[in-house]
Amino acid sequence: MQSVIMELAGVYKSLGGQPVLSDLSLSVPRGETLVIMGRSGAGKSVILKHMVGLLNPDRGAVLFDGRRLDRMRRAELQQARKRMGMLFQSSALFDSMTVAENVSLGLRKHTRLGEKEIAAKVEAKLAAVGLAGIEQKMPAELSGGMRKRVGLARAIAMDPELILYDEPTTGLDPITADAINNLIIETRDKFGVTSVVVTHDVNTVLKVGSTVALLNEGKIIFSGTPAELKSTDNPYVRQFLEGRAEGPIKVHF
């Protein structure tokens, strides 16, 4: 077991003819919470998709527990993915399935648990995200915040070692957003998991991060603790935290 669970080393990636990541390197130590900040369109989701092998780098390496994720064969990649959970920016719930079926799909496909045990697990995970008793609802019947939380219950259903959160609080009211932040912290404390949180919500950054990285123009241009982030006079960080359009970070339309 490596002390660094996930590492991106010198990753280059172009999408649709545009460079998105250029020489991006970052590492996620086991048990920590890495927060990646950046403008929308900066490539944050693209980074997470590299971490689960949905995208492969044009150049560079993705290492999961010390092994090349981007070189894995299908069966091996599936094994690695069983150790990860991902919360999608759009929740990406399966809308032809009930909440319970959404949360239990991984258990059904990858474990030999019986119906009773699966139902108990689903109940526990839904309770953990504060949504007890909605097993039989369809995703279309849920609000955005509830969908995010069901997505989270689904991501943690298999008790993963590494959870990737794509903008868990974006588009939510401040109270629900804070509840989600607490949930991320609780999940980390209760299950001891490693997390990568992508966000541009400054509250989330300061509350859940053990390390904070700022992404700009395809590179990590700042990395430090939340305290360092607040006190730095790095002009990029200051512009981001103060939310100004003018400054070294260029806004492209």
Next chain:
Amino acid sequence: MLELFSRIGERVLGGFYRLGEATLLILRVFGELPHIWRVHRETVAQMIRIGIGSMPLVAVTSLFTGMVLAVQTSYQIEEYVPEIFIASAVCKATIIELGPVITALVISGRVGASIAAELGTMRVTEQIDALETMAVDPVRFLLLPRFFSGLVMMPVIVTFGCLIAIAGGYAVCLLYLEMSSVAFFQGMRQFVYPYDIYSGLLKSFIFGGTISLVGCYYGYCTSQGAEGVGRATTQSVVTNCLLILIFDYFLAMLLFPTAG
């Protein structure tokens, strides 16, 4: 001028790329066939959806096909041929040609399009990516049940459609052409061979596989949002209609070679 050539070149390369992409996907679906029992739940659900759901529409289209067939056959052969041949022609044409083809065209609009739209929506809303991250292979979990159901349900649907069409033809012969029931069944028995039925079923089997695979391909490879889903749906229907008519010709050449 140069631009024109490079445009054409791009189109051709794009076409080859998609053909290769489709071939690889189809091979993957075939490769998953031995694992069908692992997705039996999903497969049964799809079989019900495809089979039962299509019955009313197929019943109506088949009924009218059978009726029009009887009316027009009787018009074409006028007085030259004994009337029991009207029954033979109606049954034979239904079983070897019109039953499978018309049902396939109807099903491609209904089932093929809905597979493409459903999978396309799942693609653009990242549900397919979500399956991947949960280590659930979307080809096995989504495409295989749909392909398999199309394959096995199509002969069932076509059989049902043929029965309705023949019933329609029978009704027209009896009520409008004033043929006797005995004459109708005599005509049917005399000139419809078991081989006709087998070839009709083989055709429908192949059409069923084609329809679901084409729907799966366009849905699975959708990109670019809601507009892309609409495009995938339309393209699946267009491609299916073309393929059904083209395959039908080659199957006819294979199955019913004429001495000549």
